[in-house]
Amino acid sequence: MDDGDWPEESVMLSRLLAERYSCRGFRPDPVPRTVIERMLEIAQMSASWCNSQPWQVIVTEGEGTERFRTKLFARAQADTAAQGFPAMEPDFPFPEAYRGIYKERQREVGWQLYESVGVQYGDRVASGKQALENFRLFGAPHALIVTSERDLGAYGAIDSGLYVGSILLAAQSLGLGMIPQAALATYAPLMREHFGIPANRMIVLGASFGFADDTHPANGFRSRRASIADAVRWVDA
Numbered sequence: 001m002d003d004g005d006w007p008e009e010s011v012m013l014s015r016l017l018a019e020r021y022s023c024r025g026f027r028p029d030p031v032p033r034t035v036i037e038r039m040l041e042i043a044q045m046s047a048s049w050c051n052s053q054p055w056q057v058i059v060t061e062g063e064g065t066e067r068f069r070t071k072l073f074a075r076a077q078a079d080t081a082a083q084g085f086p087a088m089e090p091d092f093p094f095p096e097a098y099r100g101i102y103k104e105r106q107r108e109v110g111w112q113l114y115e116s117v118g119v120q121y122g123d124r125v126a127s128g129k130q131a132l133e134n135f136r137l138f139g140a141p142h143a144l145i146v147t148s149e150r151d152l153g154a155y156g157a158i159d160s161g162l163y164v165g166s167i168l169l170a171a172q173s174l175g176l177g178m179i180p181q182a183a184l185a186t187y188a189p190l191m192r193e194h195f196g197i198p199a200n201r202m203i204v205l206g207a208s209f210g211f212a213d214d215t216h217p218a219n220g221f222r223s224r225r226a227s228i229a230d231a232v233r234w235v236d237a
């Protein structure tokens with residue numbers, strides 16, 4: 001995208017969005033609490049219907065991350081060994097199917113990831129092992145879990161999604177790597193029990209974050225985007 005003579009803020013926002021990527025390899029060093037707070041302060045300004053601000057977030061650090069990682073990874077490993085895949089118990093229903101262009105995009109980004117980490121096409125053992133990395137939080141020193149109020153239904157989830165979008169940009173602006181993970185939401189009952197999340201809170205999404213390990217092969221590719229012509233229909237009459 002050409003930055004041209006656009007206002008500085010627009011150029012900065014465009015760069016943050018263009019340079020952000022889903023980080024799947026982290027350095028172990030923790031992010032200072034003040035930096036995490038700054039990220040959360042920025043994201044807290046997100047819009048929501050009726051200004052309901054339905055999001056609440058659990059942030060793990062230190063032993064909090066390690067205890068969560070250990071429990072989650074052990075369970076995901078055991079489920080994969082027993083049934084070939086991790087649990088599928090999200091609070092919000094997962095997509096029914098990816099068809100057509102959505103299937104193509106899902107495949108493309110999957111291949112990009114597997115190619116970057118050296119998984120051969122069709123190697124289910126190796127791809128399963130890479131998928132399990134989700135539950136090791138990709139080695140990140142922090143996880144966050146975003147919940148929304150049950151009564152607010154889909155719109156609470158939309159508001160919380162906007163909040164997650166803001167967190168992703170805030171993290172990028174602070175030099176942090178992050179990855180949103182629906183995979184974590186598949187273990188909603190485990191997280192509910194582990195973090196004491198009450199029944200009125202729906203788990204929208206988890207994410208792992210920290211400082212990116214720039215040498216990690218999983219961080220070595222960038223996903224593509226369709227042009228706006230594929231997403232926009234103008235109506236002028």
Ligand SMILES: Cc1cc2nc3c(=O)[nH]c(=O)nc-3n(C[C@H](O)[C@H](O)[C@H](O)COP(=O)(O)O)c2cc1C
Binds near residue numbers: 134181
């Ligand atoms: C709601 C949501 C859930 C996601 N869940 C996962 C996940 O469970 N595991 C994973 O590796 N990536 C996950 N991702 C990352 C996407 O694969 C990624 O955003 C997409 O391929 C675009 O690439 P980019 O983030 O690097 O620009 C998720 C992204 C979003 C927005």
